[in-house]
Amino acid sequence: xxxxxxxxxxxxxxxxxxxxxxxxxxxxxxxxLFWYVQSPxxxxxxxxxxxxxxxxxxxxxxxxxxxxxSQSSFNLRKPSVHWSDAAEYFCAVGARGGGSYIPxxxxxxxxxxxx
Amino acid sequence: EPEVTQTPSHQVTQMGQEVIxxxxxxxxxxxxxxxxxxxxQKVEFLVSFYNNEISEKSEIFDDQFSVERPDGSNxxxxxxxxxxxxxxxxxxxxxxxxxxxGRNEQFFGPGTRLTVL
Numbered sequence: 001x002x003x004x005x006x007x008x009x010x011x012x013x014x015x016x017x018x019x020x021x022x023x024x025x026x027x028x029x030x031x032x033l034f035w036y037v038q039s040p041x042x043x044x045x046x047x048x049x050x051x052x053x054x055x056x057x058x059x060x061x062x063x064x065x066x067x068x069x070s071q072s073s074f075n076l077r078k079p080s081v082h083w084s085d086a087a088e089y090f091c092a093v094g095a096r097g098g099g100s101y102i103p104x105x106x107x108x109x110x111x112x113x114x115x
Numbered sequence: 116e117p118e119v120t121q122t123p124s125h126q127v128t129q130m131g132q133e134v135i136x137x138x139x140x141x142x143x144x145x146x147x148x149x150x151x152x153x154x155x156q157k158v159e160f161l162v163s164f165y166n167n168e169i170s171e172k173s174e175i176f177d178d179q180f181s182v183e184r185p186d187g188s189n190x191x192x193x194x195x196x197x198x199x200x201x202x203x204x205x206x207x208x209x210x211x212x213x214x215x216x217g218r219n220e221q222f223f224g225p226g227t228r229l230t231v232l
Contacts, residue, residue, distance in 0.1 A: 044208075
């Protein structure tokens with residue numbers, strides 16, 4: 001079964017600084033990979049996903065993530081953080097095959113942005 | 116932009132009571148899901164539903180839980196006799212029929228916070 005580790009529970013950055021949120025997965029083959037963001041009182045919004053092809057994936061709100069098979073990682077990055085990026089970020093891995101995949105989520109990383 | 120909606124946003128109930136959580140998936144989606152997130156823990160899969168039946172469920176989804184699509188738009192999660200440990204945020208999600216690539220993502224609702232006293 002697949003699993004996801006987000007080693008950082010909280011990350012604090014200053015507005016305008018760069019950001020990298022870590023995600024490591026465990027899965028026997030090439031997985032589907034996702035990053036979701038959850039703002040207070042909101043649902044989970046998909047930031048970006050990797051299915052195949054280019055390992056550097058661009059998402060919404062200026063985020064990107066890079067799939068590194070050798071490191072089993074899918075870290076999320078943003079070059080300059082805005083105060084509105086403060087939220088909970090979830091990495092998820094989905095198994096391939098079948099019509100109804102079920103993503104497995106990490107515990108989440110809470111991003112705090114200082115002015 | 117179409118979105119998944121959930122009601123109520125917060126539900127408080129007494130232990131042993133039945134609760135029904137409501138979701139309206141995106142209208143052209145055919146796969147429906149329930150997840151829960153206990154405070155400070157991971158988002159956990161409960162159940163998926165397709166073609167008017169459960170397609171997958173986790174070990175969390177025991178006999179106390181049931182799902183239903185009572186009409187063409189609603190998707191409900193029922194907990195028959197709530198326990199303290201059922202206190203969590205419950206998310207509904209929906210997905211279009213399985214297509215390769217970008218159509219395969221799930222869209223999540225804002226969640227219902229269930230508090231069992």
